[in-house]
Amino acid sequence: MNGEGADRIEKLRQAxxxxxEDASEAELFASLAKEVCEGNLGKPEIARKAEFLRAFAERFPVRCEPGELIVGSMRFCSTRWWHRGKAKLPEAFYGNMGHIIVDYGRVLQRGVFSLIEEAGLISGTDGRIRANRQAFMDALSAFSRLIGRYAESALQSSRAAEGAQRDEFARISHNCAAxxxxxxxxxxQALQLVYFIQLFLHAEGMAAAVSFGRFDQFLDQYYRRDIASGILDSERAKELLKCFWLKTCEGDESQNLTLGGGGESELSLLCLEVAAELKVWQPSVSVRIGAQTSEAFFKGTLRLVKAGIGMPALFNDFAVRQSLIHAGVSAQDAEDYGIVGCYEANPQGAALGLTVAGSLRLYEALLGFLYGEPLQTDTFGALYEGFKAHFAREYREICLPGFRKTWERVVERFPSPFESACLSGCLDSGLAAEECGGKYTMFGVNMLGLGTTVDSLLAIKRLVFDEKRLTLPSFLDQVRNNFPDEALARDCRGMSGKYGADGAFANAIAHDLSEFAARLVLGHPIAENVIAYPGLFMFTADIYSQGAPATPDGRRIGERLSYGIGASDCCSGKTPTSVLNSASNVANDLCACGNPLMLSLGAGDVEGQKGDEILGGLIRGYFGRGGFHLQFNVVGADTxxxxxxxxxxxxxxxVRISGYSARFVALDPHMQDALIERARMGA
Amino acid sequence: MESGESGVIFDIQRFSIHDGPGIRTTVFLKGCPLGCVWCHNPESKAGEPEIAYYAEKCALCAACVGLCPSRCHEMAGGAHVFRREGCARCGRCAQGCHAGAMALIGREITAGEAIAEVLKDEVFYSHSGGGLTLSGGEPFFQGAFALALLRLAKERNLHACAETCGAVPWETLRRAAEFTDIFLYDVKETSAERHRACTGAANGAILSNLEKLDAHGARIVLRCPIVPGLNDREDHFAALGALAGRLRGVERVDIEPYHPLGLSKAAAIGKPQLYEGRSLTGKDVSAEWARKVERHTDKPVAVS
Structure with a gap:
């Protein structure tokens, strides 16, 4: 990027x-929501939302800042402000659940007016369809109106500006008008429209994880055409992308953006470069890795890994596609998957994903069984079968009814006209996404603590059944009381062969239990046409862990649970490869709602060509064994x-110490200090 | 696995990424003929298993006192006293120590068992160009065992590296060359007199083995520990460069800067180290060492 471009990006970053730090737009949004939404409580929800969007489009301030190439503000939805309670949304504003990829490609292809026309053609005389038709048209018209106001605003800004900035505002105004x-x-223009869609989805739902889907795929035709006609070069494209990236940072904190999946283009590579150079927190970049992944794209992916910002998340095309097919998605739609939020796979543009709608805690199911029922304790096998039967019963009798209540609430409170109009299927069916109007309606069930649960089963088997060191009741007594016997706690924590240390027994249990749980979820639809699909993670697991009781693996009250399908903190003897080996035993091909795995590597270990070999070996090795997701945390001084x-x-x-890697926590404190110092100085 | 040949190892380290190309598993064999004053792995020196005592971890629970058949452990005045005289290295104290203060370093294993462990990460080797590395100690100190490991690795098509200090019979190295893709060959000191002073042995056989291995057509990486005050000399750097330049099979020179991790390990096994440098070598210093060697050879020089 030339000096002028770099200067622009730096200024936008500072802005x-x-x-x-400015909450004024968030406050304004909250007061508009209060005014509109408290006044129309009697109307159908979809009409209420359309009415709010119209008010937002008509009345919310629009402004074009100097230097911006992509305009539109999402500062109204900075989640950070809600948390501080400075701009509390009224209860009458229902929003929606976010966690969706709308069909950006289709909106771009057809344009807003065509969609309004399509909505108008929805046939049906029953009240709901008529209300939906009107709401879809109103929401789309409001969207058009908002963009029009940006065109007007840019024009005014142009008249007030001088020189190059004057021309730039004029071009932005032209873009918006078009x-x-x-x-x-x-x-x-395509990039600007994608951003406006994002902005409007946020205004409608005020929810997280509004995700872009296969960004490089649906934008590639515009990129190619402009390059071919000479009105764009890759430098300018990068500048535009950087402006776009910075604008997304105003939005929610898990706007996933998927790249790759075969047919990677120059644009795919530019996106990777932009993410690595900017190092900003949004969008969350995911890459699809498969047999057709080009060498250049893989290299670009590694460069982004090495940038040390915890991105991208890597997904194994083979396992992800299989998992969607197992959930009932067609092979063709599964092929076209994008990532929602953090790790959840959805057929892009065609599904209401509800990826974090349901949750359960595996370790609680185990503890509930161990503490609650008369136990069959002749053999470990009998105990384990008893646990699975208990788990299945609890799932049907307690979890499912809860999930169904959640779904009823979705239908009642969240039907969203703009989101639905942008999703494939709703303009055909005349139903909102939240009324199963899209091609797929999916309900995610997030299961927490696989590693902790597997290790707990291992500890019971070894201490009670193999070594007969103590009886099950006395062991459970220790667990219930947070391990008063320090020696027992240490032995449980330091036990060899845990999940993540590649122990054969733990691997086998991880396989069996994850497959059992996944099939249980897949086998029980939430409602007619509402697919239940499993994932082995829970987004806020760290928070839930605070109160989690002690578990038989030696974990004490409040200590962290295993996250995703990673190893527990109290798994000793693990290495990156042993963790990957254990994780490849999990039912990765059944869990489309995400089986995340994080690995931490020292910055020094991923440097240069050798670092490429290491990362490439871990990724290709794990994905070759059927892994689902892999993400690297490249560790610096703070960690x-x-x-x-x-x-x-x-x-x-x-950490790397002159020629080899040592476990950091095993080093003496002086050495640790020296290494921290070294990492800080970068020397 | 079909080899019943057994030996004593003190670790199998998976995801080992600094001992040869790609992702590797390193098997550490016990026993070494040299006595380097700065030894980075002092627990590897003795050929047989031994007991380590990490006093700072001791929880003063006295479990070891009752477990020891030779009465080497005692609680005296609220402190744990471990007397090595009379210790039969049975490892019972280590087994019963929940705090991890007592550890048995070294265990006997068959070559087949060791390779089975190594094969667990096969998929990662094939995607990264990695494989098995033998290290130590001096792996060829247990010559027959080391050769059995390398032969089994080759039977399974694993890429194999062998680290060696070179102070072993030529015949062992010659046979190892059949199964070894890359030798990681230590050259600790190029001056004969100083080599004897720092390692307790002459370097004549080591250098002649290196020449023979080179003439035999082996691929070699020279591994050169540089220890401040002992061998960070111009003449040594020049000689290393000249050696690397002269030997056709040498692909690279690795500078291995001294680190003080050996000190606490030496203390734990009751064999204090002679060289007591306590600081890590700065990256700028080691880079300068590498540059000094580079001036005398066209082969690449890296800091590991």
């Missing part, structure tokens, strides 16, 4: 940080500092 109704004609204070949370952290 973003400053804007983050896409307010018609399909975009240039890459710049080392934290590891020194909290060694249990970083048991597997490796």
């Amino acid at each position: 973003l940080q400053k804007g983050d 896409i307010a109704g018609r399909p975009p004609e240039t890459f710049w 080392l500092e934290d590891a020194k204070q909290n060694p249990d949370a970083h048991g597997d952290l490796l």
Whole structure:
């Protein structure tokens, strides 16, 4: 990027940080929501939402800032402000559950006016369809109106500006005017329209994880056309993308953006470069890795991994597609998957994903069984079968009714006209996404604590059944009382062969239990046409862990649970490869709602060509064994500092010391300090 | 696995990424003929298993006192006293120590068992160009065992690296060359006199084995520990460069800067180290060492 472009990006980045401290748009949004939504409580929800969107489009301030190439503000929805309670949304504003990829490609292809026309053609005389038709048309018209107001605003800004900025505002105004109704004609316009869609989805739902889907795929035709006609070069494209990236940072904190999956283009590579150069927190970049992944795209992916911002998340095309097919998605739609939120796979543009709608805790199911029922304890096998039967019963009798209540609430409170109009299927069916109007309606069931649960079963088998060191009741007594016997706690924690240390028994239980749980979820639809699909993670697991009781694996009250399908903190003897081996035993091909796995590697271990070999070997090796997701945390000084204070949370952290990698927490404190110092100085 | 040949190892380290190309598993064999004053792995020196005592971890629970058949453990005045005289290295104290203060270093294993462990990560080797590395100690100190490991690795098509200090019979190295893709060959000191002073042995056989291995057509990486005050000398750097330049099979020189991790390990096994440097070598210093070697050879020089 030339000096001028770099200067622009730097200024926008500073403006973003400053804007983050300003809650005024969030407050304004809350007061508008209060005014509109409290006044229309008697109407159908979809009409209420359309009415709010119209008010938002008509009345919310619009402004074009100097230097911006992509305009539109999402500062009204900065989640950080809600948390501080400065701009509390009224209860009458229901929003929706987010966690969706709408069909951006289709909106771009057809343009807003065509969609309004399509909505108008929805046939049906029953009240609901008529209300939906009106709401879809109103929401789309409001969307068009908002874009039109940006065109006007940019024009005014242009008149007030001088020189290059004057021309730039004029071009932005032209862009907005063009896409307010018609399909975009240039890459710049397409990018601007994607951003406006994102903005409007946020205004409608005020929810997290509004995700972009296969961004490089649906934008590629615009990019190619402009490059071919000479109105765009890759430098300018990067500048536009950077402006777009910075704008998404105003939105929610898990706007996933999927790249790759075969047919990667120059645009795919530019997106990877932009993410690595900007190092900002949004969008959350995911990459699809498969047999057709180009070498250049894989290399670009590794460069982004090495940038040390915890991105991208890597997904194994083979396992992810299989998992969607097992959930009932057609092979063709599964092929076209994108990632929602953090790790959840959905057929892009065709599904209401509800990826975090349901949850359960595996370790609680186990403890409930152990503490609650008369136990069959002749053999470990009998005990384990008893646990599975208990788990299945609890799932049907307690979890499912709860999930069905959640779904009823979705139908009642969340039907969203704009989101639905942008999703494939709703304009055909005349139903909102939340009324099963899209091609697929899916309900995610997030299961927490696989590693902790497997290790707990291992500890029971070994101590009670194999070594007969103590009886099950006396062992459970220890667990219930948070391990008063320190020696027993240490033995449980330090036990060999745990999940993540590649123990044969733990691997087999991980396989059996995950498959059992996944099939249980898949076998019980939430409602007619509402697929239940499993994932082995829970987004806020750290928070839930605070109150989690002690578990037989030696974990004490409040200590962290295993996250995703990773190893527990109290799994000793694990290495990156042993963790991957254990994780490849999990039912990865059944869990489309996400089986995340994080690995921490020292920054020094991923440097240069050798680092490419290591990362490439881990990724290809794990995915070759059927892994679902893999993400690297490249560790710097701050993590080392934290590891020194909290060694249990970083048991597997490796650092490089003159020629080899040592477990950081096993080093003496002086050495730890020296390494922290070294990492800080970068020397 | 079909080899019943057994030996004593002190670790099998998976995801080992600094001992040869790609992702590897390193098997550490016990026993070494040299006595380097700065030894980075002092627990590897003795050929047989031994007991380590990490006093700072001791929970003063006295479990070991009752477990020891030789009465080597005693609680005296609220402190744990471990007397090595009379210790039969049975490892019972280590087995019963929940605090991890007592550890038995070294265990007997067959070559087949060790390779079975190594094969667990096969998929990662094939995607990264990695494989098995033998290290130690001096792996060829247990010559027959080391050769059995390398032969089994080759039978399973694993890439194999062998680290060696070179102070072993030529015949062993010659046979190892059949199964070994890359030798990681230590050259600790190029001056004969100083080599004897720092390691307790002459370097004549080591250097002649290196020449023979090179003439035999082996691929070699020279591994050169550089220890401040002992061998960070211009003449040594120049000689290393010249050696690397002269030997056709040498692909690279690895500078291995001294680190003080050996000190606490040496203390734990009751064999204090002679060289007591306590600081990590700075990256700028080791880079400068590498540059000094580079001036005398066209082969690449890396800091590991």
